[in-house]
Amino acid sequence: MKTPTKIIRTDKWQLNPTPDQKVFFGETVKIYRRACRFLVGIIYTHWAQLGSLTADRVAWPTANQLTPAVERLMHETAKRPNIKYPQFNKAFYKFPSYYRRAAIAFAAGQVSSFVTRYNEWQSGTRKRRDTKPPRLNADAGCYPALYKGQCYKLYGFDSAKPTLREQVEIKVFNGSDWVWTNVQITGLRERHQVASNKMLSPSLIFNERVCHLSVPFSCKPEKRKPEANVTAVDLGINTTATIAVVTHSGTVIHREFIHPGRDIDRRDKRLKSVSMRASLTMGKGGKLHKGFCSKTYQKCRRINNQIGHVVSKRIVEIAKKFNSEAIVFENLKGWKAKGGHKRSNLRQRFHGWLKAKIRDFTEMKWAELGGKVVEVVAAYTSKLGFDGSGKVKRDSKNYALATFSSGKRFNADLNGAYNIGARGVFKLVRRNGNEGRPSKRSGRSPRSWACLCDLWALRSS
Known part of the structure; x- marks a missing residue:
């Protein structure tokens, strides 16, 4: 039996601290990072003994043996007066126990990651022959993890809707002592309102x-009872996403085009400015320095993330509205851009095609609701007419249009979405189990090249 994948999603809760609280937060982060740097040295020194305690991470008691083992080296108690590293208690006076345990867990993760990467480097697993060995980074810019009751307390979460009563009390360092302070929560998401979600530290x-x-949440979606339909998605460059909801009988009950043109124009305008600045910098020859226009590229990546989230959110909303059995995508893994005549920007437009990002974001959002994503063979989804008339001819002036053999003109992306939906249905009902295998009947296309008309034929048979 396949073990269900654990779904962890993180919400961002905005805080509104006072000027004094900002100082306290800064001191807390600073001293927590100092403690992590201190612990990285201790754990790495004794990793030969400590490393075996983290080998089994399935059973919690076994994995938890590391924390007391590290504490026996550096935390002095009445029953344990003699320790190897008494400097820790002197340098971090009254350091809260749960902050200390969070720091131990983080430091152990840093050391474990370094040792694994270093062993791989020593064994010759390298991208390049002259790759330098990895370094142990004790100053990783971490942030303190908070444990409920010991490091934070929540107030005002009785009502279902967010109000001004929501506050969090956090244990912070004020420069000389550890104190509790109340902070107003000004921004929330909705995951804490779902009864099946479990809030983590x-x-x-x-x-x-x-x-x-x-705030991370362990999400446990409810068991779904979907309708007999799928939400098919055709990802393109003329239209970002074309949606078609196809039933098992081949009826299209919904179709929609999603194209956030304003965001795409914002991104393309910035990318065009890069080429202009590059030509001014290099002239007719030369070389651009490392990090050229890095801020612009960073902004474009954020715009791409925004586009991916907007499109994927709408796809999931449609699938949820029609209670679809699955969301169906083309399998475009390993696809590379081809074509484009001289001075054409077609290849550049393909570089801005967010096919993987939209698919991954959709799968993450849909999995949280208990849905599944299906991938089908991408070959001939748009080249074959959904009505079974054979190959279509794309319009040379408007590539978004396709002409069927009957002379009918139709949107090429919508035609592709219909065929993707049909292949998704066949895959779900296991009528196309051997995807990619040729049909036993000679002269026919492979079974994976199913079209919408094949569902109609199945319904009438």
């Missing part, structure tokens, strides 16, 4: 730009 994220709690 949040992290206090604070720097010069942001101040919020990063």
Whole structure:
């Protein structure tokens, strides 16, 4: 029996601290990072003994043996007066026990990651022959993890809707002592309102730009009773996503085009400015320095993320509205851009095609609702007419249009979405189990090249 995948999603809870609280947060993050750096050295020194305690991460008692083992080296108690590293208690006076255990867990993760990567480097597993060995980074810019009751307490979460009563009390360092302080929560998501979601230990994220709690949730979606339909998605460059909801009988009950043109124009305008600045910098020859226009590229990546989230959110909303059995995508893994005549921007447009990002974001959102994503063979989804008339001819002036053999003109992306939906239905009902295998009847296309008309034929038979 296949073990269900654990679904972890993180919400951002915005905080509104006072100027004094900002100082406290800064001191808390600073001393927590110092403790992590201190512990990285201790754990790495004794990794030969400690590393075996983290080998089994399935059973919690076994994995938890590491924390007391590290504490026996550096935490002095009445029953344990003689320890190897008494400097820790002197340097971090009254350091809360749960902050200490969170720091131990983080430091152990840093050391474990380094040792694994270093062993791989020593064994010759390298991208290049002259790759330098990895380094142990003790200053990783971490943030303190908060344990409920010991490091934070929540107030005002009795009502279902967010109100001004929501506050969090956090144990912080004021420069000389550890004290409790109440902070107003000004921004929430909705995952804490889902009864089946389990809230895990949040992290206090604070720097010069942001101040919020990063709150992870273990999501356990309810068992679904879907309708006999699928939501098919055709990802393109003329239209970002074309949606068709196809029933098992071959009826299209919904279709929609999603194309956030404003965001795409914002991104393309910035990318065009890069080529202009590059030509001014290099002239007729030369070389661009490392990090050229890095801020612009960073902004474009954020715009791409925004586009991916907007499109994937709408896809999931449609699938949820029609209670679809699955969301169907083309399998475009390994696909590379081809074509484009001289001075054409077609290849550049393909580089801005967010096929993987939209698919991954959709799968993450849909899995949280208990749905599944299906991939079908991409060959001939748009080249074959959904009515079984054979190959279609794309319009040379408007590539978004396709002309069927009967002379009918139809949207090429919508035609592809119909065929994708049909292949998804066949895959779900196991009528196309051997995908990609040729049909036993000679002269026919492979079974994976199913079209919408094949569902009609199945219904009438």
